[in-house]
Amino acid sequence: MVVLAKPAALEQISLLRTPEPWESFAGVPAVDLSAPGAADDVVRACERFGFFSVVNHGVARGVVERLEHEAALFFSWPQADKDASASGPADPFGYGSKRIGRNGDMGWLEYLLLAIDRESLSKASPAPSSSLRDAINEYVGAMRGLARTVLEMVAEGLGVSPRGALADMVTGEASDQVFRLNHYPPCPLLQGLPPNCSVTGFGEHTDPQLVSILHSNATAGLQIALHGDGDAQKWVSVPPNRDAFFVNVGDSLQVLTNGRLKSVRHRVVAGSGRKSRVSMIYFGGPPVAQRIAPLPQLLQAEGQLPIYREFTWGEYKKAAYRSRLGDNRLAPFQMTLVELQHAHADAAGLHHRS
Numbered sequence: 001m002v003v004l005a006k007p008a009a010l011e012q013i014s015l016l017r018t019p020e021p022w023e024s025f026a027g028v029p030a031v032d033l034s035a036p037g038a039a040d041d042v043v044r045a046c047e048r049f050g051f052f053s054v055v056n057h058g059v060a061r062g063v064v065e066r067l068e069h070e071a072a073l074f075f076s077w078p079q080a081d082k083d084a085s086a087s088g089p090a091d092p093f094g095y096g097s098k099r100i101g102r103n104g105d106m107g108w109l110e111y112l113l114l115a116i117d118r119e120s121l122s123k124a125s126p127a128p129s130s131s132l133r134d135a136i137n138e139y140v141g142a143m144r145g146l147a148r149t150v151l152e153m154v155a156e157g158l159g160v161s162p163r164g165a166l167a168d169m170v171t172g173e174a175s176d177q178v179f180r181l182n183h184y185p186p187c188p189l190l191q192g193l194p195p196n197c198s199v200t201g202f203g204e205h206t207d208p209q210l211v212s213i214l215h216s217n218a219t220a221g222l223q224i225a226l227h228g229d230g231d232a233q234k235w236v237s238v239p240p241n242r243d244a245f246f247v248n249v250g251d252s253l254q255v256l257t258n259g260r261l262k263s264v265r266h267r268v269v270a271g272s273g274r275k276s277r278v279s280m281i282y283f284g285g286p287p288v289a290q291r292i293a294p295l296p297q298l299l300q301a302e303g304q305l306p307i308y309r310e311f312t313w314g315e316y317k318k319a320a321y322r323s324r325l326g327d328n329r330l331a332p333f334q335m336t337l338v339e340l341q342h343a344h345a346d347a348a349g350l351h352h353r354s
């Protein structure tokens with residue numbers, strides 16, 4: 001019997017099965033933002049997949065190309081220079097290689113994780129070069145606009161007023177925005193392993209914020225879990241599209257809509273022979289003090305009880321940084337059956353708790 005040892009450098013990174021070409025999922029909704037009825041399409045996609053692409057988004061190609069160029073330049077720096085850049089190893093912000101978060105998650109990637117204040121990079125998140133900083137600032141400005149459009153459409157499609165109620169949380173004064181550039185080089189250590197072996201680029205997780213907007217080059221790797229019944233989880237590969245942006249529903253939007261819109265579990269698979277995947281993601285979070293709870297307007301309109309307890313974004317973030325990447329971070333905030341029964345009885349005036 002031949003026993004294939006896993007190369008030591010991959011010891012802490014999980015192997016995954018290489019996706020088959022036929023697993024490439026043709027069903028990711030593509031929403032034309034300029035079309036009438038786009039708001040309903042956005043809500044439908046967020047309910048069904050928590051994930052969709054947007055076309056006719058109005059973001060100039062040059063904004064993306066400039067950042068792609070700057071990102072490629074930065075990732076080609078000597079390792080020692082990258083390690084010394086952006087104020088040292090990511091914790092959580094800065095340049096990181098393989099380590100994700102603080103609790104032992106590992107992936108086959110390198111990245112820059114940066115904090116954004118309003119329109120531009122925060123002083124606490126220095127960019128490695130001024131040309132990269134300028135390209136990021138221009139790109140992030142475009143993403144804020146796109147996040148606003150998408151969240152206004154969500155509000156419109158759900159009948160939430162004012163139309164800016166959700167968008168303001170992400171683009172207002174003290175909003176907590178994060179930006180990430182990811183680089184997944186081909187993994188040479190997979191050579192010699194069976195061809196069906198891939199490596200985890202970015203482990204499965206949901207994003208904690210309201211929405212994240214992702215762009216990648218033409219290299220595949222992103223997978224999403226389709227929302228199944230119960231625990232059933234089916235992973236499908238998202239065909240890359242350089243002309244589109246992909247929107248992910250985050251946990252906070254799931255809570256605000258009382259579970260009607262669902263955050264999407266996603267991950268990145270890296271292979272041996274492929275080109276590098278480069279992705280750029282804007283994460284739209286609310287101010288630290290923002291209360292996150294099912295919107296009373298929606299509960300009333302739909303005659304529902306809240307299935308989540310209220311928390312502040314600051315509390316959620318603190319808990320997130322103590323969690324492992326793949327954890328279900330909403331579980332501690334879900335109402336228990338007993339709590340729901342009490343709430344139901346209270347609402348119906350059936351009993352009074354002392």
Ligand SMILES: C=C1C[C@]23C[C@H]1CC[C@H]2[C@@]12CCC[C@@](C)(C(=O)O1)[C@H]2[C@@H]3C(=O)O
Nearest residue numbers: 092100101102178207320321323324325
């Ligand atoms: C294990 C981790 C790593 C976290 C925090 C914690 C749980 C969730 C991860 C993410 C996922 C979405 C982007 C990010 C920037 C975020 O806001 O939450 C990530 C962050 C990090 O990469 O630092």
Ligand SMILES: O=C(O)CCC(=O)C(=O)O
Nearest residue numbers: 180182202222268279281
């Ligand atoms: O790089 C990608 O395509 C997705 C990565 C991701 O999910 C993340 O950075 O949170």
